[in-house]
Amino acid sequence: MTSAQVFLISFAAMSAGIAFGRLLRSSVPNGKLDADSKEVIKLGxxxxxxxxxxxxxLMTASAKTSYDTQNTNIRTLAAQLILVDQLMVQYGPEADDLRRFTREAANTMVDRIWREGATSSSKISAFSSSHVGGKFYSAIDALSPKNDEQRALKSRIIDTSFEIARVRLAIFTRLDSSIPIPFLVVLMIWVTVIFTSFGLFAEQSTLVFAALLVFALSVSSSLFLILELTHPFAGLMQIPSEYLKDVLPALSS
Structure with missing residues (x-):
């Protein structure tokens, strides 16, 4: 269920609740309820x-945590890409081909993360290494250190590359929405009940009805923003891909 769908469905449900409450009020004799009935309804x-x-x-906290985690993963990924490139520079000209593969792999990674994050398709392919990624790891294995310094650098390049792979997989494992659909359904039912009671007790005037619609719009907007936070690579609140794209020119220097 997309953020826009949740917004529209929730607003429609609350609007229907307001209309139903006003209808119930008009069906009550003289438009009044006894004190005990009002008290029970208000307590409920x-x-x-x-x-x-x-x-x-709970939904806001969960969505914000998911968003912040992905944001941290992207920044960590960018830092690791810069680090591995610096290690290759220290290794020497023998790692130039590896640096080019790193740039190609980073471009592919950016494309896959934001493309997969913007769709609801199967993520099975996301956990498999791309062709460019395979060439990258093969190039690392092909490095032939000539001294202790290069051997140490190769070891650090391998460790950093595995860390990049770990973070990349961590990003893909959290692409799906962290808000369970039953939570949304039950919450929509509850807010509809609340707005039905508003329609029941509110004065029968155009101004009050307009105010209730504004309140319903506000609640629907909050649900929309919460759902947007659970999709950090798509929509209005997506994490900028520039976090990774900005480091790419450095990889080719």
């Missing part, structure tokens, strides 16, 4: 509102 609405606020808080 307060309980549902508390539960909804708790779930919203």
């Amino acid at each position: 609405t307060g309980l549902v509102g508390t539960l909804a606020a708790l779930v919203l808080g």
Whole structure:
């Protein structure tokens, strides 16, 4: 379920709840309820509102944690790419071909991360090494150190390359939304109940009805933003690909 779909469905559900509440109010004789009935409905609405606020808080925390984790992974990946390139420079001209493969692999990595993150297709291919990645690791194996310094550098290049692979896989394992669909469905039901009670007790005026629609729009917008946070490589709040693209020119220097 996309962020836009959640926004539209939730807003439509709350609007329907408002309309249903107004309809119930008009069906009550003289438009009034006895004090005990009002108290029971208000207590129930307060309980549902508390539960909804708790779930919203949990969803926001989960989405923000997921977004921050992916943002940290991308920055770590950029740092590791710069580090491995610097190690290759220290290794000497023998690593020039490896540096070119590194640039090609980084370009491929950027494309796959943002492409896979923007779609809901199968992620099976995301866990397999690309053709360029295979050439990169083959080039590392082909390095023939001539002294202790180059042997140490090759070892560090291998370690850093494995760290890059680890972070890359960590990114792909978290591409799916971290918000369970049942959470969203139950939350939409709760907020619909809340807005139904608003329609039931609110004054029958155009101004109040417009205000309730604005409130519903605000709640729907919060759900939209939460869902956007769970898709860090697509949508309005996506992590800029420049975090990795900006380091690419350095890899070819």
